[in-house]
Amino acid sequence: MYPPWAHGPGYVISRDIAKFVVQGHQELTLQLFKLEDVAMGIWIQQYKNSGQQVNIVTDDRFYNEGCEADYVLAHYQTPRLMMCLWEKLKTEYHAICCE
Numbered sequence: 001m002y003p004p005w006a007h008g009p010g011y012v013i014s015r016d017i018a019k020f021v022v023q024g025h026q027e028l029t030l031q032l033f034k035l036e037d038v039a040m041g042i043w044i045q046q047y048k049n050s051g052q053q054v055n056i057v058t059d060d061r062f063y064n065e066g067c068e069a070d071y072v073l074a075h076y077q078t079p080r081l082m083m084c085l086w087e088k089l090k091t092e093y094h095a096i097c098c099e
Contacts, residue, residue, distance in 0.1 A: 002041060003041050003042060003045035004041055005037050005038050005041025006037055006040065006041065010062065010073045010075070011037070011040065012072070012073075013044075017043075017044060017047055017054070020047050020050075020052075021040075021043050024043065024046070030043055061073070061095075063075055066097075067081075067085070067097035067098070067099070068097065069095065070094075070095050071095045071097065072095070074097065081098050081099065085098055
């Protein structure tokens with residue numbers, strides 16, 4: 001049985017969880033899994049088991065189907081669209097879709 005995990009277009013983690021994962025891989029204390037979203041759920045469960053607090057937040061700006069204005073994450077973007085999104089973020093400082 002797997003612990004809860006983020007599935008879909010992506011997820012955002014805090015710096016402390018990222019450090020835990022990096023350190024766990026450097027010290028070979030975290031197991032690698034084929035599916036990165038399931039792996040992240042398992043690693044976050046291990047982080048919680050170490051006594052740390054985890055707050056899971058869902059945000060409607062995570063889009064499963066393409067891109068919407070004010071996105072946090074946009075799914076199914078071609079490399080060309082990803083470059084366009086990045087350029088718009090750098091120049092306009094705002095999440096604006098390219099199509």
